Structure formats: C-alpha cells, structure tokens
Amino acid sequence: MADVLLIDDDAAVIPAQVRQLFPAPAHRVRWASTGRDGLASVRREAPDVILLDLMLPDQSGLEVYQQIRALDARIPVVFITMAKTADTAIEAMKHGAFNYLHKPLDLVQLGQTVREACEVARRMRSPVLLNEEPPDERAEGSLIGGCPAMLEVYKSIGRVAAQDVTVLLTGESGTGKELVARALYQHSARSKAPFLALNCAAIPEHLLESELFGHEKGAFTGADRRRIGKFEQCNGGTLLLDEVGDMPLALQAKILRVLQERTFERVGGNETIHTDVRVIASTHRDLARLSAQERFRADLFYRLGVFSIHLPPLRERGDDVATLARHYVRRFGAELGRDIREIAPETLERLAAHPWKGNVRELQSVLKQALLKASGTVLLPLFLPSLLNPVRPPGAGVAQPALEDFIQQRLALKTTQLYAEAHDELDRFLLTAVLESSQGNQSQAARTLGVSRQTLRLKLRALFPNGTEPSGEDGSDPDLASN
Numbered sequence: 124m125a126d127v128l129l130i131d132d133d134a135a136v137i138p139a140q141v142r143q144l145f146p147a148p149a150h151r152v153r154w155a156s157t158g159r160d161g162l163a164s165v166r167r168e169a170p171d172v173i174l175l176d177l178m179l180p181d182q183s184g185l186e187v188y189q190q191i192r193a194l195d196a197r198i199p200v201v202f203i204t205m206a207k208t209a210d211t212a213i214e215a216m217k218h219g220a221f222n223y224l225h226k227p228l229d230l231v232q233l234g235q236t237v238r239e240a241c242e243v244a245r246r247m248r249s250p251v252l253l254n255e256e257p258p259d260e261r262a263e264g265s266l267i268g269g270c271p272a273m274l275e276v277y278k279s280i281g282r283v284a285a286q287d288v289t290v291l292l293t294g295e296s297g298t299g300k301e302l303v304a305r306a307l308y309q310h311s312a313r314s315k316a317p318f319l320a321l322n323c324a325a326i327p328e329h330l331l332e333s334e335l336f337g338h339e340k341g342a343f344t345g346a347d348r349r350r351i352g353k354f355e356q357c358n359g360g361t362l363l364l365d366e367v368g369d370m371p372l373a374l375q376a377k378i379l380r381v382l383q384e385r386t387f388e389r390v391g392g393n394e395t396i397h398t399d400v401r402v403i404a405s406t407h408r409d410l411a412r413l414s415a416q417e418r419f420r421a422d423l424f425y426r427l428g429v430f431s432i433h434l435p436p437l438r439e440r441g442d443d444v445a446t447l448a449r450h451y452v453r454r455f456g457a458e459l460g461r462d463i464r465e466i467a468p469e470t471l472e473r474l475a476a477h478p479w480k481g482n483v484r485e486l487q488s489v490l491k492q493a494l495l496k497a498s499g500t501v502l503l504p505l506f507l508p509s510l511l512n513p514v515r516p517p518g519a520g521v522a523q524p525a526l527e528d529f530i531q532q533r534l535a536l537k538t539t540q541l542y543a544e545a546h547d548e549l550d551r552f553l554l555t556a557v558l559e560s561s562q563g564n565q566s567q568a569a570r571t572l573g574v575s576r577q578t579l580r581l582k583l584r585a586l587f588p589n590g591t592e593p594s595g596e597d598g599s600d601p602d603l604a605s606n
C-alpha cells in the first residue's frame with residue numbers, strides 16, 4: 124500500500140497518471156493544487172511519499188519543501204520539474220529531497236521512484252522492537268529471540284544507539300543486520316532525520332562513487348548534469364552502507380576521509396563539501412581476514428570497527444528457531460489465509476536440526492512454502508520442503524532415540540503415568556509418519572494403520588493439545604461417508 128500526496132497545480136494529466144499507477148483501494152493518492160493545501164494535508168496525516176511540483180501558484184516548491192522538512196524530515200519528497208528547473212531540484216536534493224523527475228513523466232520511472240520512496244519511508248517509520256519475550260501479533264518489525272547471544276545484541280544496541288558513533292554490523296546473510304541498523308537509527312538522536320541505505324555490492328563499481336558522493340556536470344561521459352550523492356543528501360541523518368566489505372579499495376580511502384574529517388568532493392569537482400552523517404556499516408564478510416589479505420583497508424576496518432555488533436547465525440540461537448517459527452506461522456498464516464494453530468513437535472525438531480545457511484530469511488521462505496502446502500490446523504513435517512525432510516535409510520529407526528530420550532526425561536521428572544505417556548508418544552510418532560507417507564490423506568492413513576477413519580480422527584484430536592485435526596483431506600475425502 125502506497126500513501127501518496129501529490130502537490131501540483133496541473134489538474135489535467137498528473138493526478139490521473141499517479142492514480143493509474145497506484146489505484147484505490149490498494150493505494151491512496153491525495154492531490155493538492157497549491158502549496159498551502161498540500162501542507163494542510165501533510166499536517167492532517169503524513170503520507171508515505173510526497174510528489175511536489177517546483178512551480179506552484181501560491182509559493183515556490185522549494186519553500187513548500189522547507190516547510191515539509193520542518194513538519195517531518197522523514198517524509199521522502201520527490202520533485203517534479205520541467206527540465207529547465209532541474210538546477211533547483213538539484214539544490215533541493217542537497218537539502219535532503221529524495222529524488223526528482225522531469226515532466227512529462229515517465230510512468231515506469233515514476234512507479235519505481237515512488238515504490239523506492241515508500242520502502243525508505245517504511246524503513247524509517249516501522250518501529251523495530253527488541254523482543255526478549257515471545258512475540259505477539261503486532262510484532263511485525265520486531266527483532267525476535269531471547270537466546271543469550273541475541274540478548275547481547277539488544278544490550279549493544281542500547282549501549283551505542285544514542286552515541287553518535289559509527290557502528291559495524293557483522294553476521295551471515297539474513298541474520299538481521301538491516302533490522303538492527305534500523306533499531307540503532309530509531310533509538311538515536313537522529314531518529315527524526317532521514318535514514319538511507321545503500322547496498323555497496325549491488326551497484327556497479329564505476330557508479331558507486333557517484334552514488335555516494337555525487338558528481339559534477341561533465342565529470343565523465345554521460346554526466347550531463349550535476350548529481351547529489353547519498354553523503355550530501357543524507358546530511359544530518361543516518362546512512363547504512365550495506366555490504367561494505369564489497370566496496371572497491373579505491374573508494375575506501377574516500378569513505379575513511381568522510382568518517383574522519385566529514386568532508387569530501389563530488390566526482391569531478393573541487394569544492395570541498397562538509398557533511399554530518401552517522402554511518403552504520405554492515406557486512407557478511409570477515410573484514411579482519413580481508414584486511415590481512417590487503418583486500419580491505421586496515422585503517423578503515425579499525426575506524427569502522429570502533430563499535431561492532433555481531434549477529435549470531437540462526438543455527439546457534441537454540442529455542443529462538445521455534446519462537447521465530449511460531450511468530451512467522453502466525454503472521455504468514457494470516458497473510459496466506461491458512462488457519463495453522465500449532466506446529467507439530469516433529470516439525471520443530473526438524474527446524475531445530477537444519478543448518479539454516481540463509482538464516483532468518485531462509486526460515487521465512489521455508490515456512491511460507493510449508494504454509495502453502497499445509498492443510499488442517501497443525502503444521503506437520505510432511506508440509507516442509509524436501510530439503511528439511513531427511514531421507515531415511517530403510518530400517519533406520521529414528522523413533523528409538525527420541526523415545527528413549529522421552530522416557531529418560533519422564534523418569535527424571537518422576538512421572539507416575541509413564542505407560543500412558545509413552546504410548547501417546549509412540550502414537551504421535553506413528554501417526555505423523557503414516558500421515559506423511561499418505562501425503563496427509565487420512566483415509567489412506569487409516570487403512571494403513573488398520574483402524575477406522577473415525578478412530579484415527581479421535582486419536583489425532585486426543586494427541587494434539589488444542590483438540591484439532593492435523594490432516595488435510597477433510598470434507599473432500601471420498602471415504603468419509605463409509606467411516
């Protein structure tokens with residue numbers, strides 16, 4: 124959903140174009156034809172993004188822009204200009220505008236710019252909560268997990284967020300570095316100023332310098348006008364340099380200078396520009412090793428690493444895997460229209476045993492795949508992608524160690540119901556295995572077990588605590604009537 128405010132006196136074309144790209148009810152487009160009405164609209168309710176014409180009937184776009192900044196500096200503002208007014212738009216970029224587009228509008232570019240701006244707005248606004256307790260439904264942007272290593276991460280965020288220092292975030296891909304960067308920003312004194320991110324690995328080397336520092340007209344072939352880079356645009360705010368380990372060596376010296384002296388020159392320019400940006404850098408690479416191999420400047424590594432936070436890989440977070448899985452099953456279940464109320468213990472065991480090379484991002488993907496396959500109200504192992512369902516050699520008894528553990532556990536707890544408990548445990552294992560082999564078809568599972576479907580259903584209800592049925596052939600099963 125994009126909430127767009129268009130401030131432009133051109134009633135004929137542009138409002139219709141923006142509405143065509145972002146149609147209701149999925150999106151919301153407000154339109155104001157004067158600066159005054161536009162500002163009133165921002166005061167009533169801040170939009171995700173503002174499209175602002177530079178030439179308005181009552182005041183200049185730049186004046187309106189300054190007033191928007193004073194109301195809320197985090198709203199990304201995209202200027203709409205005639206080619207001849209582009210210099211003013213560049214001036215606005217120096218003061219933190221998000222981008223500018225020329226009239227007549229290129230709809231593809233307009234759509235892309237508004238989507239990017241919405242994403243930037245989301246990053247700044249959606250609060251990142253630090254969740255040491257099991258999460259609840261509202262915890263969309265929460266950092267979830269209470270394992271000792273994550274508690275250390277929360278402590279580090281608390282210690283350093285308000286200090287205006289550079290922070291280096293390390294950890295494998297998908298461990299939550301971007302989420303931590305946003306938490307640092309939101310808990311800092313700069314939380315009302317912009318937060319921008321740049322993925323250093325995603326931008327071709329020859330464009331990266333200009334993206335970061337801007338360029339002057341004629342600096343290189345194709346540089347037909349001045350461009351403002353992220354360090355200038357983000358003055359007063361926070362800049363995340365994602366994948367900083369992939370930054371070319373030549374550029375690293377320039378980054379070091381901005382960090383130390385807060386000055387730089389645009390590509391092809393002589394003017395020294397001062398900037399006040401808090402840098403958060405992140406990488407999945409081992410910068411110490413890279414700098415030992417002279418592939419990353421040691422001085423920059425030391426400068427970035429004054430305060431670093433390491434995100435542990437998911438496989439080292441113990442019970443956090445189950446906590447995250449429950450959270451995502453609730454969240455994605457609601458999004459995908461699946462009424463899964465429980466994750467079977469065997470499913471959790473498989474999740475806990477998986478190496479999670481892609482970390483939380485991989486867990487999200489696995490659970491989405493499982494939910495798409497799932498039916499019934501319990502997430503069974505058979506719904507997991509095959510990667511997580513180990514192929515068992517014929518005759519290998521995987522139940523035995525689990526059953527032994529279970530018995531030892533109950534003995535340690537001095538149970539007086541072990542006979543019934545062990546039988547239930549065995550039943551749980553047996554029914555899950557048979558349902559897996561029947562692809563969730565309860566009638567076929569009942570035939571394999573040699574019991575009626577009704578008996579199987581009663582057993583399943585008894586074995587799963589909330590009294591719900593785990594399998595997915597309800598109602599449509601041709602055998603239902605005969606049981």
Ligand SMILES: Nc1ncnc2c1ncn2[C@@H]1O[C@H](COP(=O)(O)OP(=O)(O)OP(=O)(O)O)[C@@H](O)[C@H]1O
Nearest residue numbers: 265266267268295296297298299300301302483484
């Ligand atoms: N502890 C966590 N609690 C909840 N969600 C998390 C957690 N860690 C990561 N995520 C989610 O996992 C996904 C990947 O996280 P993020 O993009 O922050 O990882 P990253 O380390 O920056 O990855 P990359 O290096 O590949 O960019 C996001 O959707 C994020 O919200």
